[in-house]
Every structure is written in C-alpha cells, then in structure tokens.
Amino acid sequence: MTDFGDSFGTGDKAGDKELQEFLMVEKQKAQFNAQIHEFNDFCWEKCVDKAGSKLDGRTETCLTNCVDRFIDVSLLITNRFAQLLQKNAN
Amino acid sequence: MDSLPGGLSGAQKDELMDQVKQQIAVANAQELLTKMTEKCFKKCITKPGTSLDSSEQKCIAMCMDRYMDSWNLVSRTYSQRLQRERHNM
Numbered sequence: 001m002t003d004f005g006d007s008f009g010t011g012d013k014a015g016d017k018e019l020q021e022f023l024m025v026e027k028q029k030a031q032f033n034a035q036i037h038e039f040n041d042f043c044w045e046k047c048v049d050k051a052g053s054k055l056d057g058r059t060e061t062c063l064t065n066c067v068d069r070f071i072d073v074s075l076l077i078t079n080r081f082a083q084l085l086q087k088n089a090n
Numbered sequence: 091m092d093s094l095p096g097g098l099s100g101a102q103k104d105e106l107m108d109q110v111k112q113q114i115a116v117a118n119a120q121e122l123l124t125k126m127t128e129k130c131f132k133k134c135i136t137k138p139g140t141s142l143d144s145s146e147q148k149c150i151a152m153c154m155d156r157y158m159d160s161w162n163l164v165s166r167t168y169s170q171r172l173q174r175e176r177h178n179m
Contacts, residue, residue, distance in 0.1 A: 016097060022107055030114050032168075037121050040157075040164045044129055048160060051133055051153035055160065063160055067167040 039067050126157045 047062035048055075055063075098106065134149035135142075142150075 019098075019103060019106070023110070026110055026114060030118075033118050034121075036161065036165045036168055037125060039168060040161045041125060041129075043164060044157065044160055048156065051130070051149065051156040053152065055156055055163070060163060063163050064167045067164055068171060071168075071171055 039070065043067060043070075122158075122161070126154055129157060130154060 043063050043066035046066055047059050049059075130150050130153035133153050134146050
C-alpha cells in the first residue's frame with residue numbers, strides 16, 4: 001500500500017494531475033452548493049410567508065429576484081470598494 | 091496491482107474519488123437537514139406544546155417540501171446567472 005502523503009507530494013505525475021483536477025471540480029461544486037444554501041436561507045426568510053401546498057407564482061418571482069438582486073448588490077459593492085481602494089492608493 | 095511508481099493505483103484512485111464525492115454529498119445533505127429543521131421549526135411551531143400535534147406535523151411536512159422547492163429554484167436561478175455572467179465576460 002502506498003503512503004497517502006507520498007502520492008500527493010509528487011505533483012508531476014499524470015495520475016496526480018487527474019486527482020488534482022478532480023478535487024478542483026469537486027471543490028467548485030461544493031462552493032456552488034454552499035452558496036445556494038446561503039441564498040436559500042435568507043431568501044426563504046424574505047419571500048416565503050406560509051408554507052402552502054406549493055410555491056405560488058409570487059413567491060417564486062420573489063425568490064428569483066432575491067437571488068439576482070443579491071448578486072447585483074454584491075457586484076456593485078465589490079466594484080465600488082475597488083474604486084475606493086484605487087482612489088486611496090493614488 | 092497496477093500501481094504507478096510512487097502513486098496510487100487506478101483502483102485506489104477511483105476509490106478515493108468515490109469517497110470524496112460521498113463525503114461531500116453527506117455534508118450537503120446534513121446542511122440541508124439543519125437548515126430545514128431550523129426554518130420549519132420557526133414556521134410551524136409557534137408555541138411548543140407537550141407534543142407535536144397533527145397540524146404541526148402536517149405543517150412541517152409541507153414546509154420541508156417547500157424548502158426543497160425553494161432550494162431547487164434558487165439553484166436554477168443562480169446557475170442561470172452564472173452562465174449569463176460568464177457570457178458577458
């Protein structure tokens with residue numbers, strides 16, 4: 001049986017490259033999932049009033065808007081923050 | 091065994107990948123379970139009594155289903171947005 005640390009330490013081997021790629025993809029998927037958990041957490045609070053027999057159209061619209069607007073805000077703040085940093089640097 | 095020099099054999103690698111995938115799936119399910127319990131308790135149990143009555147149980151079942159609907163909708167919306175953003179880059 002080969003030692004674990006042994007095989008991970010040698011990055012130039014073809015097999016390790018495949019593993020690295022695999023782990024990168026899985027990490028991205030995990031991050032995507034974590035983001036959805038977070039969005040669903042607060043958009044549920046904002047949009048779902050009573051849990052009925054199905055999500056009604058208004059709630060669905062609210063949920064999709066909630067996700068898109070959150071991303072808008074995140075982008076806006078990131079851009080503005082970058083501008084502020086740049087202004088301070090000059 | 092078809093072991094690579096100093097590396098994992100193909101079978102070992104497959105096993106490792108399967109384990110990683112499984113652990114991620116378990117973690118994901120646990121997160122969903124934790125959130126669902128918290129959200130549905132909050133929605134359905136306004137005044138905790140001496141037992142869960144049938145209307146509370148019904149509410150919990152419905153809330154679980156809706157929470158998963160919501161999760162799927164959020165997931166779809168987010169991946170569509172990611173696609174759009176990638177398109178605009």
